[in-house]
Amino acid sequence: TRKQKLIPKAHYGGRHAVTMLPGGGIGPECMGYVRDIFKYIGAPIDFEVVDIDPDVDNDDDGNIETKSEAAYVTSRNVALRNELDMYVYVMNCKSYPGFDVMLMTNLYGSIVSNVVCGLLGGAGLLSGRNYGDHYALFEPGTRNTGTAIAGKNVANPIAMLNASVDMLEHLGHHFHANLIRRALNKTINVDRVLTTDVGGTSTSSEVVESILGNIGRS
Ligand code: ADP
Ligand code: MG
Numbered sequence: 001t002r003k004q005k006l007i008p009k010a011h012y013g014g015r016h017a018v019t020m021l022p023g024g025g026i027g028p029e030c031m032g033y034v035r036d037i038f039k040y041i042g043a044p045i046d047f048e049v050v051d052i053d054p055d056v057d058n059d060d061d062g063n064i065e066t067k068s069e070a071a072y073v074t075s076r077n078v079a080l081r082n083e084l085d086m087y088v089y090v091m092n093c094k095s096y097p098g099f100d101v102m103l104m105t106n107l108y109g110s111i112v113s114n115v116v117c118g119l120l121g122g123a124g125l126l127s128g129r130n131y132g133d134h135y136a137l138f139e140p141g142t143r144n145t146g147t148a149i150a151g152k153n154v155a156n157p158i159a160m161l162n163a164s165v166d167m168l169e170h171l172g173h174h175f176h177a178n179l180i181r182r183a184l185n186k187t188i189n190v191d192r193v194l195t196t197d198v199g200g201t202s203t204s205s206e207v208v209e210s211i212l213g214n215i216g217r218s
Contacts, residue, residue: 014044015044015046017048018047022051113141114142117142121197123140123156123159123197124195125156125198126141126142127163129170136167138166139163153205154195154196154204155195156195156198157195157207157208158184161184165180168180179218180211182214182218183211183214186214187207
């Protein structure tokens with residue numbers, strides 16, 4: 001393991017000094033909004049603003065556009081991360097009511113939806129909906145058959161249950177949809193009764209028992 005020199009956070013009188021790199025494009029205006037809001041709430045931050053012009057080729061690295069497309073030129077974002085030894089990148093994903101529709105052809109739709117399911121916990125959790133002018137069809141989001149695990153009481157029942165909640169919603173049965181949704185959330189997030197695909201030790205029927213118990217208590 002490598003030894004890392006711990007650099008103390010710039011801190012004086014309860015305030016923090018932070019370097020702000022507005023960079024190019026919309027960076028400066030967006031950083032301006034941050035400053036407006038910080039000022040409004042009295043955030044104890046003192047910004048040191050370092051402006052770097054993307055059109056000027058210099059040795060400073062900043063969170064700005066790299067104009068050169070030559071393969072040997074390290075982007076300034078990457079150079080900055082390398083220089084400061086920031087080797088982990090974390091991005092929390094969550095959608096807000098109202099984070100849009102991605103419209104794409106069948107193949108790309110399958111790829112994107114499967115990637116998202118994978119990121120959120122695999123084939124056993126999310127549901128998908130198909131709509132036409134006359135019919136609607138509700139199914140597990142990745143449309144896997146899970147043939148290899150059939151009949152072993154190990155399949156995660158959540159994806160199909162979510163599909164059933166979607167169906168109840170579609171048909172206007174919001175009360176019943178909510179009953180299942182609430183119980184299911186409690187089973188997953190509070191009781192943590194989970195099948196092995198999502199890190200638990202429970203069987204399919206134990207998960208269903210837990211959901212039924214939570215509906216009974218609601
Ligand atoms: P394919 O569609 O490529 O045939 P599968 O149907 O075999 O893929 O599913 C892909 C993987 O996801 C398999 O390892 C399968 O066991 C797993 N899987 C699919 N559905 C579930 C589920 N409900 N619970 C747990 N694992 C599942
Ligand atoms: Mg299959």
